[in-house]
Amino acid sequence: MKTKEKKANPNRGLLAGIERIGNKLPHPATIFVILCAIIIGVSAIMAKMGVSVTYTGLDRSTMEIKEMTASVVSLLTPEGIRYMFTSAVKNFTSFAPLGTVLVALLGVGVAEGTGLIGTLLTKLVTSTPKRLITVVVVFAGVMSSIASDAGYVVLVPLGAIVFLSFGRHPMAGLAAAFAGVSGGFSANLLVGPTDALLAGITTEGAKLFSDTASVGPADNWYFIAASTFLITIIGTIVTEKIVEPKLGEYKGEEKAVLTDITGEQKRGLRFAGIALLIFLVLIGITLLPNGILRNPETNEILNSPFMDSIVIIIALLFFVPGVAYGIGSKTVKNDKDVIALMGKSMSTMGGYIVLVFFASQFVQYFSYTNIGIVIAVKGATLLENAGFVGIPLIISFVILTAFINLFMGSASAKWAIMAPVFVPMLMQLGNSPALVQMAYRIGDSTTNIISPLMSYFALIVAFAEKYDKKSGVGTLISTMVPYSIAFLIGWTLLLIVWFVLGIPLGPAIGVTL
Template identity: 55%
Template sequence: MHTEVQKKKKGLVDKFLNIIEKGGNALPNPGTLFAILALIVVLISGIGGVLGWSVSFVGINGRTLKTEEMTIYTNSLMTKEGVNYIFNSMVKNFTDFAPLGTVLVAMIGIGIAERSGLIATILRKVALSTPKKLVTMMVIFLGIMSNVAADAGYVVLPPLAALIFLSFGRHPIAGLAAAFAGVSGGFSANLLIGALDPLLGGITTEAAKILDPNYVVSPSANWYFMIASTFVITFLGTLVNSKIVEPRLGKYLGDEKIELEQITKEERKALRVAGVATIAVVLLLIPVYFALGKNFLMSGLVPTLVLFFAVPGLAYGKSIGTIKNDSDVMGMLTKSMEGMAGYIVLVFFAAQFIAYFGYTNLGTILAVKGADFLETTGIGGIPLIIGFIIVVGFLNLFMGSALAKWAILAPVFVPMLMRVGYSPEFTQLAYRIGDSTTNIISPLMSYFAMIIVFMQKYDKKSSIGTLISIMLPYSVVFLIGWSIFLAVWMMSGLPIGPEVDILLSGF
């Protein structure tokens, strides 16, 4: 009887996800869809401009990190100024789209490592030595840990995870989804303090100063909770992958293959040479790290990524014979860039849509209205915190930047929750849960288009609907599971970081 009930529930979940997938894929090509969405933003901004949509609030200036009274109006794209913006910003929107440069530059290193044979050999070695039951858990855990390197995990891990799953005879898209869930859905969890922690802490500090001018939020404010969350998200992601995503995808019947032959003597030698080259790269980067200081995590990661793939790839290729001269290297790079042509076209339209949405202030207006709604509900305690997380998760679908969104929400919610006894660090922690969990289903998320392109390597018919239907179970389970975990932590009264409690002293 219990099994029959489980099958019935599973059938309902599959039907629901199939409806989402079919509905999403019935839409035009992703590039065309982003173009249509951009036009819709133009039309809505015109309506908002005529009707005078605006919001007033206390916000944090992104440049000075100071709180100030702000009034945000809808910037119409159907005025003379708006049309001027559309035409003058089109090239800039495309070239300044953050993931574009990251992906293309990173592909220089990855392309050499891949086409020299290094990545395939490493994957075979991993596949032959890793227990099958631990692969999903390993991929999700590595995805979570990769966010310490800002956005580098988005570029590297999903395509590698797809290949790892393929080498095990499993569906590659399930591997890609598991990595994306770890990197993006678990974005704030980590065993280490990442690049985002001090940035969020700076905004939270300024919001807290509205009530306490001497309050300071440290980068390690959420560290204990985020360490524990790493294991929670790894467990939840593994559960979703094994119980929902992989069974729904079924057996992979595509053309992509990886042969699991034993590592040859020549390949073992080439791997050792690549290992020595990797050590040389590390030694080279040590003085670079100290020279760049805190900027290393912000500006030095992509060049580091290129070196970490390109130098060992060159060493491996030279040893194994796949690279004989510089022409071979240039040929590899050309082939790698050819594979990114679809992504470049898609990014052009996605960049316009995201830029228009930001220019019109529609996302900001929606965020402030959402914050005002929650503030007026009058709920408190755990329901208030869960409501806050849900509102942030919803707003995240329309306003992708974690920092820009927090700069708007922090001056509202940090003082509000301080008045009822919650520490600013705890409010920041709750915000991070809502901000992370819906990244993987939001087309406004910068790397969303890139994941679609990676996915189309294994299923050419896949589109936005396919990706959302695959990632939705992760998003829902992460949101519910992480919120429950937070509620339990609240009841336990444990500190959320070094010398940081949930409640302010005196409450």
């Protein structure tokens, strides 16, 4: 008698449920319109109830710790209605990801349109062992945080193209790159601008415990360097064992056609290589001691015009060799061809620009009403009153941060509220401020990839739609949930091991005082 085999049901399970429900929702732009309406209504109700919080926080305009009160502001008052009308254009044009995306794409579009990226991918596919490609994509994503937000614009779509070139599902490549870029944002082998930004806020919080306390940009360096390998390993395992099998075989319209590199393409690569070398030398000159792109007052690079202009530099990094490649391979004949390629790259962003308009309104409404601050302060108070110490306190703090990150995307804005509460509180229990900061960074990074409030979430949804016309917010969230959970657990466990063994977090910086 044969045993009746159970057929796997792809629609079963939590992830399938999230995807099913999410994709039954309207278009992402419409979702943000609905969310705006919800915020308007909720703000009116909470303001009517007199909801407010008083907390000791960091005033980021003066970098001073002081007692502040945040009351929920209604958007249904005359002032609130005027705000919605008068700020609509500013909300849109000042939305940080918009400028980053469009400027970076001016360069990337030229490199792609001339054929440079396609030729480089052909060489990558023919020279990289198939078993290592996931590792390369995730690792590149993690390392991209040194270039601020450029990874979202460049690496996430590139991850999809690379996987497609290898005959694998492009959504898996997109997810792997997104997991590295955003989920692993607080991991890197190098100290970057985020380290300096958060260290300044942590220092102000630490001074509430000791006037001489300070935290430097490199105080988490050892840990974030080790985290780079951890996130790469976890991201690779989740991609190959969970996400890619769930996605199945790719049956979309996008195809990757790989052919042997021609003589003209080889010539183009030589031109591109020479142009890139010249460009890097010129940039290097600006970074020499007292160079024009160093900080004119402190002569440092980390906090300098160079880091402030990283997006335009990334754009030029693609544009210059892209044009050179086009000249060498004869895909570009004159300046009109170059401008046409730039225009073509902009034309593909029409849907994203529409989406950003509504997303930017929602994010600004959330900020204007102070609902995000109320959630953060209430959560902090809840954890402070829980009475946890040691490892349970650290774990609880990571989880709380991860939860608040779903509603308040800005890492520095959250930390400005939370640091004056948690840094001195955990320092009183013998923990170093660098440890508190690292615990915060873990929670802040791991839920970026499942939060629609994350600034670049709308962009990733737009990228995903290229490969799956039916995909939406639900598809992306359900795809990224395994990464979020695995990163949260794995990264927290690493911090616990670090804490138990007393390993320095950075040069001469311990986990305890």
